[in-house]
Amino acid sequence: xxxxxxxxxxxxxxxxxxxxxxxxxxxxxxxxxxxxxxxxxxxxxxxxxxxxxxxxxxxxxxxxxxxxxxxxxxxxxxxxxxxxxxxxxxxxxxxxxxxxxxxxxxxxxxxxxxxxxxxxxxxxxxxxxxxxxxxxxxxxxxxxxxxxxxxxxxxxxxxxxxxxxxxxxxxxxxxxxxxxxxxxxxxxxxxxxxxxxxxxxxxxxxxxxxxxxxxxxxxxxxxxxxxxxxxxxxxxxxxxxxxxxxxxxxxxxxxxxxxxxx
Numbered sequence: 001x002x003x004x005x006x007x008x009x010x011x012x013x014x015x016x017x018x019x020x021x022x023x024x025x026x027x028x029x030x031x032x033x034x035x036x037x038x039x040x041x042x043x044x045x046x047x048x049x050x051x052x053x054x055x056x057x058x059x060x061x062x063x064x065x066x067x068x069x070x071x072x073x074x075x076x077x078x079x080x081x082x083x084x085x086x087x088x089x090x091x092x093x094x095x096x097x098x099x100x101x102x103x104x105x106x107x108x109x110x111x112x113x114x115x116x117x118x119x120x121x122x123x124x125x126x127x128x129x130x131x132x133x134x135x136x137x138x139x140x141x142x143x144x145x146x147x148x149x150x151x152x153x154x155x156x157x158x159x160x161x162x163x164x165x166x167x168x169x170x171x172x173x174x175x176x177x178x179x180x181x182x183x184x185x186x187x188x189x190x191x192x193x194x195x196x197x198x199x200x201x202x203x204x205x206x207x208x209x210x211x212x213x214x215x216x217x218x219x220x221x222x223x224x225x226x227x228x229x230x231x232x233x234x235x236x237x238x239x240x241x242x243x244x245x246x247x248x249x250x251x252x253x254x255x256x257x258x259x260x261x262x
Contacts, residue, residue: 018055026052037131038108042094049093094123098153100160104129107160107172109151122151124162124172137172140164156222161210166217168197168210177202187239187246188214190260194223194246196237204228207235209248209258225256 094112127134149164159173177199246258
């Protein structure tokens, strides 16, 4: 039988017991979030949680070589399971994907993989200028599993538009709206794809026109068109390539023309 030096056994004992204090450390850190700017806090928390999970994984097999009695090893091993589950439920991998500043407010969009549900959720936060006072505005379950979207925040006046993979998902402002309906197929003109999207759960529905880069699905731009309607079944989006124009029809009537800047 391999004899483990006493000094190593003591180190293993300390490491094993330290794991049980880690959830407390994380809870304390979360309770004092208001003292740390949100971007720095998320970065620190992510690194701490990575250390915690690695330490937990190493401690369990090392437990076999500790000087703790057999019964103590058994009890400690049983207690490890809820500790590990607790750490996973803390959602340690939230990080910022997009940010912008508008009217001395910082808007942040974060990506967070939630282990129990196997979903990737995006959180939209509004913070003051130093990122200490923050509130969560909205969360989005945009994907299932580890898939993540290319996200972008775009300011238009006092409104913030949230895009994911080139699709408009949400607007935050004086009136916030969910956009999850692309009414018609996009059309391409130059280096951009043009989309019409409609709001959900509003009466009337608000229809907007926007464009994104055809290749990267970024550089989103909300165009100067909004249309309120109770029914959007007869809306068409067309292009006039010779005249370099985007045309919007409702009930076969031309209601809007957009001419991209040359």
